[in-house]
Amino acid sequence: xxxxxxxxxxxxxxxxxxxxxxxxxxxxxxxxxxxxxxxxxxxxxxxxxxxxxxxxxxxxxxxxxxx
Numbered sequence: 001x002x003x004x005x006x007x008x009x010x011x012x013x014x015x016x017x018x019x020x021x022x023x024x025x026x027x028x029x030x031x032x033x034x035x036x037x038x039x040x041x042x043x044x045x046x047x048x049x050x051x052x053x054x055x056x057x058x059x060x061x062x063x064x065x066x067x
Contacts (some may be wrong), residue, residue, distance in 0.1 A: 005045045013040040013052060021062060032060035 017036030024030060040052035 005047060006030070007045055008043065011040050011052060012042040012046065013038055015039075019058075027064050029064045030062040032062060033062070034058040 015038050016035060017034065019032060019034035021030040022046050034057070036056045036058075038052065038054045038056070042051070044050045044052060
């Protein structure tokens with residue numbers, strides 16, 4: 001029977017990313033586009049050389065205040 005993997009208590013990593021806002025209409029709001037890349041620099045388990053890695057994208061909306 002295989003023994004379960006022991007996970008580390010914490011992980012070190014790096015995050016790179018950026019974003020842009022596109023103004024839709026003055027006083028109405030803006031569309032946000034963001035992208036990130038996360039890369040672990042430490043092992044997830046003590047036994048194997050596994051590291052976390054994840055790209056992510058986000059689309060959002062910024063509401064413009066009416067005052």
